[in-house]
Amino acid sequence: MTANRYTLLSTFVAALLACSGMLVHAQQAGAADVDETQHTEAAVMAVDQHWSIAEMTGDSAWLANMLMxxxxxxxxxGIxxxxQALLTSMAKRKSITVSExxxxxxDYLKEHHTGSNVTIHGDTAVVSFYxxxxxxxxxxSSADVFVYEDGHWHALYSQHTGLHG
Structure with missing residues (x-):
């Protein structure tokens, strides 16, 4: 969504599961209807949303293919x-359904007032969350860097920070 995707996701998922999530990756309600293979801002956001859902549902095959x-x-x-660390951490968590x-x-996005920007330059995209x-x-709060390669967006790098108001 993004404090560190790895650390924050682990913390967020643990908190969510303990209560029954910070995934800022799922910004667009209609992102599931977007063709993720397109070289567009909407496709980058759809991939980012898919990323969050893949981590929460345990879709390690999709995630392994999407991550460079x-x-x-x-x-x-700063760690x-x-x-492999992301995939290993994900495998240790209890998965939930896509609808969950x-x-x-x-709910998380509504509660935490999360916005995003997408910037594409050539075959590189940066998704920033705030x-x-x-x-x-x-x-x-974070940024994800994607590279468009072989007709798909692939995550190369994520940087996370605490908010400073």
């Missing part, structure tokens, strides 16, 4: 994690 081999995510505390994931994500009450200049 040298994918890295850097947490709020880098690689693709979608509801939990929608707190809408602070705005994109002061409320940045």
């Amino acid at each position: 081999p040298d994918y890295r995510t850097v947490s709020n505390d 880098a994690h690689d693709k 994931a979608q509801l939990k994500i929608a 707190d809408t009450t602070l705005g994109p200049q002061k409320g940045m």
Whole structure:
């Protein structure tokens, strides 16, 4: 969605499951209807949403294909994690259904006032997430970098930070 995708997702999913999610990746309600193979902002957001749902539902095959081999995510505390660490962490969590994931994500986004921007330059896209009450200049929480390769968007890098108002 994004404090560190790896750390935040682990924390978020644990909190969600303990209560019955920060996935800022699921911004667009209609993203599931978007062709993820297109070279468009909507497709990048759809892939980002799919990413959140894949992590929550345990779809490791899709996630392994979407993440580039040298994918890295850097947490709020500056610690880098690689693709395998993300997949290993995900495998240890209890999966939920797609509909449960979608509801939990929608509730989280509504509660946490999460906004996003997509910038595409050539075959590189950056998805930035921010707190809408602070705005994109002061409320940045994370960014995901995607590369369009072989007709698909693939995540290369994620950077996360604490909000500073």
